[in-house]
Amino acid sequence: MMLIDAPRGRSFLLEVALAGDDAALGGALFHACRPFEPPRSVSYYTACGGTSEPPWNVPEVTPAELAALLEQVPLVQPAFDVVRDIVARVLDDAAYWQPPSGQDRLLATPEMREALSRVEEHLDIPWFDTSFNADEQWEWWWREESSHSHVVRPADRALRDWGEYTREEEVRLRRSRPFSGEWWSTPPFDVPLTTTLLPDGSPAGPYFVEDSFGWADARLRRVVVPAGVRVAEITGPQDWADLCRRFPLEVTHQKRYDWAECTGRKGRWLIPDFEEMAHHVDAVHLTVRGYLTTAGPAIPVDGEHASVLAGWAPENTYWLRNVAAGEEIRDWSASA
Numbered sequence: 001m002m003l004i005d006a007p008r009g010r011s012f013l014l015e016v017a018l019a020g021d022d023a024a025l026g027g028a029l030f031h032a033c034r035p036f037e038p039p040r041s042v043s044y045y046t047a048c049g050g051t052s053e054p055p056w057n058v059p060e061v062t063p064a065e066l067a068a069l070l071e072q073v074p075l076v077q078p079a080f081d082v083v084r085d086i087v088a089r090v091l092d093d094a095a096y097w098q099p100p101s102g103q104d105r106l107l108a109t110p111e112m113r114e115a116l117s118r119v120e121e122h123l124d125i126p127w128f129d130t131s132f133n134a135d136e137q138w139e140w141w142w143r144e145e146s147s148h149s150h151v152v153r154p155a156d157r158a159l160r161d162w163g164e165y166t167r168e169e170e171v172r173l174r175r176s177r178p179f180s181g182e183w184w185s186t187p188p189f190d191v192p193l194t195t196t197l198l199p200d201g202s203p204a205g206p207y208f209v210e211d212s213f214g215w216a217d218a219r220l221r222r223v224v225v226p227a228g229v230r231v232a233e234i235t236g237p238q239d240w241a242d243l244c245r246r247f248p249l250e251v252t253h254q255k256r257y258d259w260a261e262c263t264g265r266k267g268r269w270l271i272p273d274f275e276e277m278a279h280h281v282d283a284v285h286l287t288v289r290g291y292l293t294t295a296g297p298a299i300p301v302d303g304e305h306a307s308v309l310a311g312w313a314p315e316n317t318y319w320l321r322n323v324a325a326g327e328e329i330r331d332w333s334a335s336a
Contacts, residue, residue: 001236001293004116007100008090009292010107013116015086016123021073028069029103032061037102063106067115075122080199083125084207087288087314094210094295096183096310097258127199128292131233132285132317134225137194139325140205140332143217155191155322156278162188163275169254178257184311185255187274187284192319194223204315206332208291216334222326230282231317234290237299240309243284244301249273259308263298270305278320288314 003009018026078086093101106112173181195205206218234240252268260266277284286294291314298306 001238002117003120003289003292004113006237006293007104007108007296008094009120010113010116011090011093011104012086012292013119013123014103014107015089016078016083017070017073017075017116017119019078019082019086020076025066025069025073028061028066029106031059032063032066032106033102034060035102036105038099038105063109063111066106067111070112070115071118075119077122077124084198084200087292088207088209090292091208091210091313092212096262096296096308097180099261099264125288128288129235130196130287130315131235132231132283133196134229136196137223137225137317137323138196138203138205138220138330139192139194139223139323140203140218140220142206142213142215143219143331153190155320158188158190159275159278159320163249163273166249166251166254170250170252173253176253178253178260180258181254183255183258183262185251185271185308186311187318187320191274192223192323194317194319194323195220196315196317198315203330203332205313206334208313208315210311210313218332220330220332222328224324224326226324230280232277232281232284234284234286234294234309234312236290237294237297237309239290240294240307241299241301243272243277244270244299244305244307247273247277247280248301248305249276250305255308259298259310262296262310263306263308265298265306268305270301270307274318274320282321283317283319285317286312286314290314 003013014029018029095101100108107116193205195203198204198207203218203220205220232239232243234243248270249272250268251271255269255271256266259269274284286309291309291312294309295312296308296310298308300306
């Protein structure tokens with residue numbers, strides 16, 4: 001799947017173009033958002049970065065006009081730190097409990113998709129496709145969270161409790177009205193979670209956080225990965241759909257409000273049954289390209305069900321078994 005086929009991917013491509021442009025494209029984008037803002041927005045200015053209603057003489061910019069400007073932007077291969085920071089911003093803007101933003105709607109138009117395809121064709125970023133690296137897996141946690149050591153429960157107990165709770169909630173909510181609830185589709189938060197190192201040696205996890213709190217200091221502990229570990233790779237939407245088909249868990253009544261708001265789709269929903277998956281898979285790893293092409297939209301699973309990859313981050317590996325901590329510990333700071 002191409003980056004232009006997914007909302008987070010299109011946002012990434014636009015940010016790459018903006019990084020090499022003067023203010024002309026950014027200003028036109030600001031005004032082009034207005035017709036695409038969802039009805040519940042207070043004003044297009046608040047959604048696109050302003051604080052008040054626009055004056056009467058606001059210029060109108062169509063998708064075709066914005067696309068024409070985008071076609072004129074000189075393209076360069078962005079440096080690693082530029083790409084890393086753009087990916088981080090794209091994650092921080094992700095939201096799965098509300099309708100798509102005006103910018104997301106604008107970028108989905110045929111004119112903008114065609115213009116952004118030029119950006120995608122120009123890029124060559126091999127580390128977006130890096131698979132699970134058994135030699136560099138690190139647990140990590142924010143130092144702002146707690147002054148205590150990072151502790152997780154036994155994975156089998158966490159998965160069992162999560163499975164029981166998820167099934168009970170689905171039954172309980174069948175006759176209730178749709179409401180905003182747990183919008184994420186990750187394994188339970190108390191199973192081991194590891195990240196790897198980016199090409200510059202920095203940890204991916206603290207950089208790549210959806211809807212972050214702005215925390216800037218983390219502690220990392222190396223994990224000893226056993227030989228023969230079974231890792232499911234998510235490199236695109238088909239991999240996520242395959243996991244949902246192999247290990248289906250119905251969550252229609254738990255997700256129907258948030259995911260309908262996010263995707264516009266009304267219907268039945270599945271996520272992978274991570275408790276059942278643990279009998280066949282030891283860990284699940286998400287690549288950067290897998291995130292950018294999969295996170296957000298409704299992913300068809302079969303003729304009746306779909307799913308949403310929500311709450312994940314690229315280069316995360318969720319473990320469905322216990323892992324052994326090594327002795328090496330590092331501290332990381334965004335200000336370093």
